[in-house]
Amino acid sequence: MSEQLKHWLKSSDSPFAKSLFQFAKAIRNPQIWVIPGVHSLLFKLHLLISTTVSEMARIFYYTPLFKSQIKGTKANLYLYSGMPQILGKLEISCKDNTRISGITTFCGRSQGEYTPKLIIGSNVDIGWQNAFSVGRNIILEDDVRLAGRVFLAGFPGHPLNSQRRAKGEPDDECQVGDIIIKQGAWIGTGATVLAGVTIGEGAIVAASAVVTKDVPANTIVAGNPAKVVKQLKDSL
Template sequence: MIIHVKHWLKCSPHPFAKSLFQFAKTIRNPQMIVIPFFHSSLYFVHQFLKQFIHEFLRITYFTPLFKSQIKGSKKQLYLYSGMPQVLGELKVVCKDSVRMSGISTFCGRVGGQTTPTLTIGNNVDIGWQNAFSVGRTITLEDDVRLAGRVFLAGFPGHPVDCERRAQGQSDDENQIGDIIIKRGAWLGTGVTVLGGVTIGEGAIIGAGSVVTKNIPAFSIAAGNPAKVVKYIKES
């Protein structure tokens, strides 16, 4: 019944239907008058309270909880937007002055011969919606910068054979690879790095790139698959 009425209001050429349709659109989205001083003050209070609550939870709740689950010196760890999700069997070793988005996922491969290990060096930035799939080891050396939605794919999670996939079997050892991001490297938004890849010191990877092979130090690489487009001088 309601669907037929909505269709009639939207499609009928009758003037009454058109007027009623416009009236319905108006009352569906009422607008309150903006009182500049009042609403500006209210906005300030809103932002202040939001930031205060965020910082309070970061300091007293999320950071201690996350620190209790990881190894390393982990001094001056700065979490923002909550706490990263840790899945599977994974050892996380974190050094000092690391900044990390809470909207990130760290996943360790289950059923391997050794416990997968994620090692995070000093002064590392891990951006929004990063996802790390650790097959054996993923290493982020000092001063690494990862923008948003970076995916480090150390294992695929499924075998190549479709019949085995259908049976829910896990991936094979030969599908797994370590990932090393050398000191000072910078990965742009949406970069994917496959297992078995080392990104050299000071290298820059362009946004949206898929890195399938090693990238030399002090180079800029981009594309799918990523290729070196330029070399930069070592500072």
Template sequence: MIADVKNWVKSSDSGFGKFCRGSFYAIKHIEMPVVPVLYKILFALHRSSKTIWHNTLQFIYFTPMFKSQVSGSKKRLTLQCGMPQVIGALAISLGDDVRMSGIATFCGRYHSDRIAKLIIGNNVDVGWQNAFSVGTKIELQDDVRLAGKVFLAGFPGHPLNCAERAKGKPDLPEQAGDIIIKQGAWIGTGATVLAGVTVGKGAIVAANAVVTKDVADFTLVAGNPAKVIKRVD
């Protein structure tokens, strides 16, 4: 019954049908008038209350909870937007003055004889939507900067053999490896660094680069696979 009425309103060429159709669209597109002074005040109140609530949650809940799960000195840790998701067996160590997005994921590969390690030094930025797959060890040395959506792929998660993948088998130990990001290096937005790679001191990895081999100190690399562009010392 209701569906028949809706179809009639949409398709009728009668005067009453057109009137109903016009009335429906007019009601559907009614907008609340904007009173500039009023809504500027409301927006300021909204933003202030949101900031206060966010900072309170970070201070009393998310930051101490995350600190309880990691080792290291971890002084003056700044977390934004909650706390990172930690998956699997993973030992995390934090230095001082780390700034970290809560919208990040740290995943540790299962080892029968040891626990994967994530080591973050002092004065390090871990950006929005970073994802770390820690195969054996990932180390971010002092003063490292990671932009948004950086992927440190220390293990692939699946074997190379398609029949083994179909059976749901895990990756092989030789597919996992350390990733070392040395002091002062900067990893750009959307970059991927693969297992076994060391990014040198003061090096820069350009946005969306895929780093498959070691990067020398004070070198800018870009592309897929990443290639040397120039020296930056």
């Protein structure tokens, strides 16, 4: 009955139905006047409280918890937006002055007798909603920058054969590889780097690029699959 009434209100040409529909929309989404000065003050108070609570959680909760799960000097580690998710079998080490978004997932491959390793250098930025699938090793050297939604795919998680995938079997060793991002490289928003790839020193990977092979130092690559589109001067 209610669905029929809703359909009638939305589709009827009757002025009464149209008026009733507008009234129903108004009472479902009530509004109040913005009071000059009062609501702007409340907004500033809200920001002050939320920022203070967020900073206290970062300093006294998220950062020490995350540090307890990783190795390395990890001095001046700066987490923001919570704490990264750690999945699977994974060893993480981190040097100093690194910034990591809490909306990030670090996943280690569970198959194999070895322990996958994520090695993070100094002065590294790991942006919002990054996902690392560490097959054997992922190495981020000093001064590396990763923008948002970067995917480092060190292992696929599934075999190539469809029948084996349907049975839930894991990937094969031949599908697994290291990912090495050399000093000063910058990975753009939404880029994907596949297993076995090395990004050269000072290189730039454009947004949404899919990197399937090694990237030379001091170049810009773009596209799917990514190709060199510009050579950078060493001085830059």
